[in-house]
Amino acid sequence: MSDGSDEPAWRRRYPVRPFVAASVAVVRDGRVLLAARGQAPMRGVYTLPGGQVEVGETLAEAALRELHEEVGVVAEIVAGLSPLEVIGRDGDGAVLHHFVIHPHAARWRSGEPTTGPEALDLRWVTPEEAHDLPTTEGLHGVIAQALAAVGDGA
Template sequence: MTMIIPRQYPPVPLLGVSVLCHQKNEVLLIKRGKPPFAGHWSLPGGMVEVGEPLADAATRELLEETGVSAEITRPVETFDSIQRDDDGRVRNHFVLTVFCARYMSGEARAGDDAAEARWFLPQDLADIVTTPGTPDRIVRLLAGR
C-alpha cells in the first residue's frame, strides 16, 4: 500500500533534493510551475522516492525538470524549508539536500513541474524573483566547489 503524504500541512517533513548545475560561469535554474513559490526561480529538484538514493534522485529530478544531464558530486548542503500560514501552522516543511553538478549534456528546457529552465550568471540573480536564500546559496556553494 502506497501512502500519499500531502505537501501542504504534512504530518511529517518531506525529503527532497536540489541540484546546483553549473557550466563555465553559469548556473541552471527553473521557474517553479507549482506551489510553493510558483513563478519563482529556483534550483531544479524535487522529492526523493522511497528506496531511491539521494544522488539518484538528484540525477533524475535534474533530467526531468530541465532535460540536462550532469555529473552529480557529493551533497554540499542540507537545510529546512518551512513555511507557516497566518495562524502559525506549518503549511510546508521540506528537508532539502543540495548537490553540486557539472553540466555534461542536454539542451535546457522546462519539463515536469518547471514552467521554464534557463542558465544565469550569478551576478544576474539579484534581478529575478527567486525562492528564499537561492542567490546567496548559489554564490556561497560555487565559491566552495
Template structure:
C-alpha cells in the first residue's frame, strides 16, 4: 500500500502535545524517517471526523500510553521536506497544544525509541525538530496563564 503522505498532493494536518509535568516537558525520539534520531513531541496526523483535541489526545495515547488534557494552542510549525530534485517529499502543518499530564508513564511504541522529561534548558542540549524550544516556551506560558 502506497504511503499517501509521501510525495503528497496537499499538506497534511497534524497535531502534537507539549506535555508539562513538574515544570518539565516530555520529549520523544523518533525511531523512523523522516525524523529518525530527533527529539520532538508526541503527535501525528488528524483523522477525518476528529476534532483537534481528540486527535492530540488519541495520538499521545497511541504513542506513549499516557492520558493528557490539551489546554490551549501553543503555536504551529510547518514541515516541508524536499528530495534531492527539490520535489516535495512530505508536507505537514502541525498544531501544537500546551497540555497537562493527567496519568500514566511513557510506554514507547515502534515509532519512538527514547523519551525524556526535560527542563527548557536541558531541551536546548538535545537534537530536536526546528523551533521546538520556542514552542515549548510558548506552551509553558499558555499553561501558566490558564
C-alpha cells in the first residue's frame, strides 16, 4: 500500500493525527488480487493495493487510483467494507504510526497486474491460498467480506 504522497515514510512516524487510507479487494473469477509490499514497513507481506487518500478525493476514488498506479489494473467498486485501524507503538508505548484504512470490494474490469516499486509480487488467490501467505492483520476478514459483496458473478 503506497502512502499517497511524495513525503518519506519517516515523516508519518509519531503522527499528531491518524492518516486516512483506502484499499481495494479486486475479485476476478472468485479470486482476490494481493500484492506483496515493496516498501517498508512490512516489505514482502501480502495485502491489498491501496494508499493514502489525497485531499479532495473520495475513498473509492483513492482506492481505484492506487490500484491503477500500483499494479495497472482497472476495477469497478461494488461496496465499501468495514474499516481497519493500524496502530503501532514504540517500546515506550508512544504511537509510532496510526492509519485508518477503508477497504473496498471491486470487480476486475481490465489490465493484467504488473509488479513495480510498490508491489514485489502479485497473486490472484482464493481465501484458502491467502492463509498460506504472510499477510497484514485483518486481511482474511476483508477478503471474505469482498467475496460476499461481489458475489459469484465476478
